[in-house]
Amino acid sequence: MSDALVIGGGPAGLMAAEVISAAGHSVIVAEAKPSVGRKFLMAGKSGLNLTKAQPFEAFLAAYQEAAPQLRPMLDAFGQEAVRDWAEGLGQEIFTGSSGRVFPKAMKASPLLRAWMGRLAAQDVTVQTRWRWTGVSDGAFAFDTPEGVQTLRPKVCVLACGGASWAKLGSDGAWVQALDQPVAPFQPANMGFEVAWSPHMAKHFGTPVKNVELCAGAQRVRAEFVISGRGLEGGGIYAVSRAMREGHALRLDLLPDLSEAEVRSRLSKPRGKASLSNHLRKVLKLSAEKQALVMEFARPLPDDLAPLLKALPVTHAGPRPMDEAISTAGGVPFAALDDALMLSEMPGVFAAGEMLDWEAPTGGYLLTACLATGRWAGQGAVARLSQI
Structure with missing residues (x-):
């Protein structure tokens, strides 16, 4: 049995897996699509905007009502930390005239390859085409090419994404699997x-x-x-x-x-x-x-x-939610403790865009996904130390 299960192979999930495995614990990442980081790669096609160089309080204000909850996570892993992390993966970084921070390569693929290499070196196991279908008494069930698989990890980090860009894996289907009250999804950063x-x-x-x-x-x-x-x-x-x-x-x-x-x-x-x-x-x-x-x-x-x-x-309202860059809605912070653990599901943490927060484009989205993934991963490590 693996110590930790991470459901979702986007930036938040991979960051949680990095933190947990770096602490010496075995980790399985379960991803519903044939490969990880698909939305991450798509975002990088127009230039991967990692974060934004501006005073911290101004940066934090972009998250509006979620700023108080995100403050400790962004304070621990904010703009400079994101830069350092990317450079640690061999990516040269530059800041544009608008303050937006990019890898010199401008693409996500070199960064993702280096990141997956680090995770492989830390013995993280990645299972693709594993779609989470539900959890009961600590057992997480998945539909896989080999049939139904069930895992009973000591801890789990949910990083299932929001509800836009279904073809890239962010379809909101996890709401049925989680079976917990969530704030309704709404399109964000949309036409x-x-x-x-x-x-x-x-x-x-x-x-x-x-x-x-x-x-x-x-x-x-x-x-x-x-x-x-x-x-x-x-x-x-x-x-x-x-x-x-x-x-x-x-x-x-x-x-x-x-x-x-x-x-x-x-x-x-x-x-x-x-x-x-x-x-x-x-x-x-x-x-x-x-x-x-x-x-x-x-x-x-x-x-x-x-x-x-x-x-x-004059307009006729937002384009369909599946065309939105991101979504609002998801797991409310009120359902989580300070470590992002679900109050009703001890040992289960949540991170990334599946949490109920939103932010504009310009590096805010990715920075918060990485920061919450890291925070949830640290919470999982602390939980493991108590078992």
Whole structure:
């Protein structure tokens, strides 16, 4: 019998396995998909954002109401620790102009290979295509290619992920296996549906740059993308929680100019120029920004300045949850003790995105997954020392 079972082969689960095995305990990692780290690898395709270099309190604030619970974990394994950990796996690190921290290779695959090499050296056993189906009296059951398998570990760390990107293994099916109350899942860091007029088709795939997005109390200066399905990209993800909660989205298309300056420039003689050319000449308003104005604000008012500074966006709600980068909801912190052990299941810990917290993209998601995985792993080691 293995000392420890880790269910889930994503960053939180692998970190828990690393901590437990480094303490000298035998570990089995059970992963439902044919290989580990699939969502991790997908995230790295656009550049693996490990964490963000900024003051700790500002970093912590990104987790909003979950910040108090995550504080000790992020304090113990935060931004600098993530950098050191990646460098310890042979990955050279750099910090971009926005403060985002990446491996120089920009991919997840070299880091994951090195990590799996470390785990293999620590005698961690990885079982793939093992789908967890339930637990009863300390026995964890799995559907496997060899039939039903049952394990009775001394401790278990659940790191089953959220409920987005089912094809990569994060499908939320663990809710039925756990059979414990959880907060309902909701999409996070997601795009929003827009039923575009035909004239927008030529702008599909175009990034909208130098814009400020405002939803509720959130204001962020970032770019986003016009897609055939709606609005996507970093700027939209940053305000997606406020939008999901019902706050209207408004776009400041000219964040470097005041409303008075915009009005002054628009008052310049137009002559025979079309409105489009006039906007381009006096405001340098790009074609895609003009298209958004025509899409969301026709008929146009006589005074365009307020509109260009706060363009109201009409949308049909979030894209499906399975398309979201992450999810809110999951195991509430109230169901866990300070070591992330389930109060109703002694010896069983939970970590990663299956916990009820959310954060924006930009390194926050991965850092918290690693930090909670490490924390749960340490809790499991402490539990083993008492057995």
